[in-house]
Amino acid sequence: MTKTRYGLALGAALMLATLPTIGFAQTVESTPPGDASPMFVVDTPHFLAQVQSANQFEIQSSELALEKDQDEDIAELAQMIIADHTAAGEKLEQRLAEAGIENTDASAELAPKHAKMLSQLEAADASDFRMLYLDMQNQAHMEAIALFRTYAGSGDNQVLVGFARETLPALETHAAHVKALVMADAE
Numbered sequence: 001m002t003k004t005r006y007g008l009a010l011g012a013a014l015m016l017a018t019l020p021t022i023g024f025a026q027t028v029e030s031t032p033p034g035d036a037s038p039m040f041v042v043d044t045p046h047f048l049a050q051v052q053s054a055n056q057f058e059i060q061s062s063e064l065a066l067e068k069d070q071d072e073d074i075a076e077l078a079q080m081i082i083a084d085h086t087a088a089g090e091k092l093e094q095r096l097a098e099a100g101i102e103n104t105d106a107s108a109e110l111a112p113k114h115a116k117m118l119s120q121l122e123a124a125d126a127s128d129f130r131m132l133y134l135d136m137q138n139q140a141h142m143e144a145i146a147l148f149r150t151y152a153g154s155g156d157n158q159v160l161v162g163f164a165r166e167t168l169p170a171l172e173t174h175a176a177h178v179k180a181l182v183m184a185d186a187e
Contacts, residue, residue, distance in 0.1 A: 041154040042147065044101070047164075049111070051092065054144050057114035058174075059085045061136060064121055068129045073184075077177050081137070084170045092163060099159040114140075134182050141175040 042050075062078035062085075069075070096103045110118060117136050124132050148164045148171060155161040 042151045044155065044157050044160060047147065047151045047155065047160065048096075048101075048103070050147055051144075052089075053111035053114050054140055054147075055085050055089050055092075057110055057118060058137070058140055058144075059089075060110075060118055061121055061133065061140075064118070065129075065133050068121075068124075068126065069133065071130065073181055074130060074133065077137070077174075077181065080177065081174055084174065088167050088170065091167070095159050095163040099157055101157070101160075131185070134178055134185070137178045138175065138182065141171055141178060145171050145175060 058081050062081040065074050065078040066082075069078075093103065109115065117140075121129065121132060121136065145168065148168045152161055152164040152168065155164060
């Protein structure tokens with residue numbers, strides 16, 4: 001490329017690079033972080049159905065872990081999950097009563113996804129159980145965290161939005177414990 005062509009190409013590139021900045025600098029307005037609208041909206045019936053199935057799965061799978069795995073770290077995790085999710089289920093019942101919402105799903109069966117996961121855990125032999133349990137707890141807690149965060153930001157019932165916000169830290173603690181055990185197993 002000759003110096004003239006190189007100079008013209010460079011000049012054109014610089015001009016193009018600065019034009020969008022000049023044109024957009026005056027039209028882009030930032031909004032405060034609290035004004036961001038949620039990417040997804042979860043309605044109350046969907047939230048309740050998912051929460052109740054996930055809660056029961058986490059309790060039942062952890063009860064199974066206490067039966068099938070003899071490791072102290074799994075027992076500690078399972079006991080924490082059982083205690084916290086039992087308390088969360090009771091708190092949800094209280095919040096539903098406060099909100100005047102009839103809970104039709106309280107004794108419902110697990111969602112098909114959770115039922116299948118529980119069946120896989122039940123069928124797992126001792127050598128595979130730990131890895132499968134931790135993997136499923138990781139998946140279940142990541143999904144629960146996403147659901148609770150979404151509902152906390154976009155829920156249509158303020159009493160249940162409060163429940164989602166109150167429960168989220170426990171879910172995050174569970175996820176952190178699961179990840180710590182997975183990392184320890186990887187070493």
